[in-house]
Amino acid sequence: MSHRIVFAIFCFIGVLEALQFQNLNGKWKLHSANMIIKNLDAEVPGGIYTDLMENKILGDIFYGYSDETTKWVSRTEWIYETNFTVPKDLVNHENVNLVFDGLDTFADIFVNDQRVGASRNMFVQYVFDIKKHLKVGNNKIRVHFKSPIQVSYDLAEKQNKSYIVPPLCPPDAYHGECHANMIRKMQASYAWDWGPAFPSVGIWKNVSIEAFNSTIIRHVVTDLEVNGTNWLLHVDTYLVENHVKGRRITGELVVVLKITDNQWVKSVVHVSVDGKSPAVSTYLAVPKSKISTWWPNGYGDQKLYTLEVTYKNGDEQSFKQVSVGFRTIELVEEPIGKGLSYYFKVNNVPIFMKGSNQIPLHILPELGQDKQRVRRLFQAAKDSHMNMLRVWGGGVYESEYFYEVADEMGILIWQDFMFACAMYPTNEEFLDNVLEEVDYQVKRLSGHTSIALFAGNNENEAALRDNWYGISNFTLYKNDYVKLYVETVKRRFEEITHKRRIFITSSPSNGKQSELEGYVAQNPGNPQFGDVHFYDYTIDPVNSSAYPLPRFASEYGYESFPCLDSWKEVVQSDSDLDVNGKFFEHRQHHPGGNQEMLNMINREFLPINKTHNQYTEAIIYFSQVIQALGTKTETEHYRIHRSTIDEEGKGHTMGALYWQLNDVWVAPSWGSIDYTGRWKLLQYHVKEFLAPVIITGYIDTDKQLKVYVVSDLTPELPTFVASICVYRWNSFTPVSKSNIMMDIDGGSSKLIHTININVLMSMSDCGTGADAFRNCFIHLSMIDQSGKQMAPNNYVFPTKIRNSSLQNPKLKISSVKKGADKIFNIEVTSENIALFVTLDSHQIRGTFSDNGFVLVEKNKTVIFFSENDTTTEELLKELTVVSVFDYTDQS
Known part of the structure; x- marks a missing residue:
């Protein structure tokens, strides 16, 4: 079966006029509940760790062992307070709400010392009716945060001891x-x-007061x-509850889609709805001939249109502007x-989804709101040819x-x-809490062009079926799994979205096959269904x-260490810069992870002298x-098997x-960009193995070298020339070269050449037996008929690098020339073929056009994009270049 989901998408901008709107962001006061710490300046939006660092109560929590020494912070109750002035005309409105877009997480809220409500969910917007508590002139808000550690412990203690919800820790x-x-x-x-x-803990998103007589617009969901010949643009407008008993909300709703400055489509709706649950639905018929389709990165433009929704009632007017992208x-x-x-079809085109998993932009959620941090992440994704990011469920x-x-x-x-x-509770209180979360987040997010699907959870189907936590009553936990993700999350999701958007219960999962097996398949990682984590x-x-x-690999990867300069920013002394030392082990949270990395290194590379x-x-x-x-190997493996x-x-x-x-701190991890923003070698390789067209090869178990070309481009590729070169390690001149001329259909993978590796080595004057594998390797390239490079160069090694007869390349940086603003051309010179040549600008931050590359020519120019103004002399002083040979013990 094919589920056709069609979206109109928007970006939340906000209420521009809600009769009266008072922003309460800015400077607040902070105390510990026991008043040992008091009268600190606090920033809202913000959080307790950032505030304590700003007040010098804490040092940099990302330095040293601070994750251990600051545990007292989350075990303390904290109070945020502010005073504000309220004008008479605001108080005179029939409805006055205090709105918190994000409270982290358990708090009691007081206005003028009167409790107006409480929070229990970090992912919910809280709206409190405060009209009767306000007065003209000076007012006070106090938000008393409980310790999340204590609250979660207390909730765990209340569990039925015969039915524990694992894992405990x-x-x-x-x-x-x-x-x-x-x-x-x-x-x-x-x-x-x-x-x-x-x-x-803290007020991690905006806080404000809204005042009105009738209502204002809260969400526009499209x-x-x-x-x-038309797109039907459905628009659900969710209005704010009117607190006046028995009051109906009446007025006019005007919905306008701007196609050009002089063209628009408009709908006007008379509003008369219940004041307790106000919502208005309408639609616009938009001629397809007037609309440019939105495409994922690499497939076309991302055209967005402005949708304006206005609610009017007498002198009151509420307005929301969102962006709409047209795509299926x-x-x-x-x-x-x-x-x-x-697989996914976008605008009826099958698309191979290339990308990564994104963990929280910051471990302190308020800092994840930083716009520069967001834009840098997406720019790296776009520049690396990604078309999908997975926003992971633990964040x-x-x-x-x-x-x-x-x-x-x-x-x-x-x-x-x-x-x-994890497993999760399914008591009434928890499920009600989840319903509020689903209701708010789906209305807030689901209309965005970028949202491809929602998944109920990460790895919980697999955890339940494979019994990660040693449970003894599978049926009991399965029933609760269905209660949470199907009967609660999925049901509410489908009510809001009218079943027009994609929902999967878990990842990994067997998709429809999991549904047929009661939402918990016998083998949720079955490669013949759904997605897998490997x-x-x-x-x-x-x-x-x-x-x-x-069918779809939604998680896989390997760990590595961040750059040495990144470690230097967080260690207490140089003695901590020991890969076998206490600090590196403390930062390694994956059990046995450091040893796993060393094992992989030792299998592939020559031993390194530990002295x-x-x-x-x-x-x-x-x-x-x-x-x-x-x-790279794993990703190319998945790409070549698309067809x-x-x-x-x-x-x-x-x-x-x-x-x-x-990454969220400097530590061993799977990240391709470390916490400081430095690109690991993986990120440079991502730009190549996710390129729209790649040439790649591998040696199978029958000793056959198989060479593939993969194209994500939708049209057929023009005739190209693929070159298969064999190099000895001691010469820039290939000992053999085969050129293959052919074409390939768009959106496909094609096997273009097969040859026995032993035959190829013997034909290439590499020697015989194991010596041939030590002496030579295969280099792949691809050009069009005009000589223009069509795909990144690639390589295949017939034996482990540790067994290869590498030669000293005697690498050096022969010149650095400044080009345009903050751009430098760096020439690297080598006397021999060099493996995984890596440039580092150390304290001059920036990225390179290429890094970690295989050098098969005497000279190569690499472009450096500096983040800040610097001189050629300053860059030369910092630049270093190394290869595999430089770190290998050759004794």
Whole structure:
């Protein structure tokens, strides 16, 4: 079956006129509830850790062992207060609300010392009726936050002891906190295998007062369907409750879609609705001939249109402006092989989803709202040819700006609901709390062009079926799983979206097959259905045959260490810069992770002399090389199997989202961009292995070298020339070269050449037997008939690099020339072929056009894009260049 979902999409901008609107952001006062700490300046939006750092109560919490030494913060109750002046005309409105867009997480709210309400969910907007508590002139708000650690502990203690909701605590290696699954707070703030425990409290989003007599617009939710030559743009407008008993909301709703400055489509609706649950639905018929379609990154433009919705009642007027993108999206699950397909069609075009998983933009949620941080993340994704990011379920629903930039840049969002790697309670109080969350977040987010689908949870179907937590009553926990994700989350999601948008219950999951098996499949990771998560640190990461053939790979990856300069920013002394030392082990939250990285390094590369004064630097370098190679090999494996089905019915892989794009502190992790913003070698490789067209190859178990060309472009590729060159390590001149001229259909993968590797080596004067594999390697390239490069160069090694006869390349930076503003041309010179040549600008921050590359020519020019103004002389002083040979013990 194919589920056709059609969207009209928008970006939340906000209420421009709500009769009277008072912003309460800015400077507040902060105290500990016991008044040991008092009268501190606090910033709203903000959070307790940022405020305590600003007041010098805490140092930099991302420095040293601060995740351990600051645990008292989340065990303390905190009070935020502010005084504000209210004019007479505001108080005279019939309705006056205090609105918190985000409270983290458990708080009692007081206005003029009268309790007006409480919060219990980080992911909900709270609206409190405060009219009777306000007075003209000076007023006071107090927000008393409870300790989330204490609240989650108390909730866990209230559980029926015969029915524990696991897991109780994270692994010891996390240095984390217990019972994160008891509360609706960012799960990762209690620690994860890539992040620290900083369970913040605070007013992490905007706070304001709204005053009106009739109502104002809260949400505008849109969706589309195609009707002949028109798009039907459905618009659901959710109005704010009127607190006056028995009052109906009446007036006029004007909906206008601007097509051009002089063209628009308009609908006017007479409003007469119940004041307790006001909502108005209408639609616009928009001629398809007047509309430019929105496309994901790499497939076309991202045209967005302005939709204006105005509510009028007498002198009152409320206005909301949102952005609409016109596109269709389908999740196609049709019989194929011995299972079902699992791929996305956008505007009726099958698209291979290329991208990554995004963890929270910051472990302190208020800092994740930073617009520069958001834009840098998406720019890296766009520049690396990504078309999808998965917002992972242990984090947060990101800021409005996050989804606006995704809309703008054409990055589709796989949006998890915030449930991950745990079972959860299903008592009435918890489910009611979840319903409020689903209601708010779906109305807030679902209209965005970038939203491709919502997933109920991360890995919880697999955790239940594979019994990660040692439960003894599967049926009991399965019933509760269905109660939470199907009967609560899915049901409310479908009510709001009219079943026009895509919802999957879990990831990984077998999709429709999981549904047929009662939403918990016998094998949720079955590669013939749905999506898979694949991690195995015992395999050879550069052996393509070690990887599965799934329909969609939504998680996979390898760890590496951040750059040495990043470590230097967080260590207490140089003695902490020891890869085998206490500090590196403390920051490694994945149990056994450091040893797994060392094992992978040792399998691929020659031993490194442990007495060498650059040992830690070498291990960091090799960890990034093997992470890049492993992720590259796996991703290319998935891409080449987009057009193939093997004899077991596996293949037709149509998605590859590696884990993970970003980091939340300086630590070993799967991230391709570290916490400081420095690109690891993986991120440079991502730009190449996610390129629209790639040439790639591998040696299969029958010793056959297979070379593929993969194209994501929709038209047929023009005739191209693929070159298969064999190089000896001691010469820039290939010992053999084969040119293959052919074409390839758009959106497909094609096997263009097969040859026995032994035959190829013997034909290429590489020697015989094992010597031939040591002496030579294969280099792949691809040009069009005019000589223009069509795909990144690639390579295949017939043996482990540790067995290869590498030569000293004697690398040097021969020149640095300044080009345009903040752009430098760097020439690297080598005397021999050099493996994984890596440039580093150290304290001069920026990125390179290419890095971690295989150098098969004497000279190569690399462009450096500096973040700040610098001189050629300053850059030369900082620049270094290394390769595999420089860190390898050659004795």
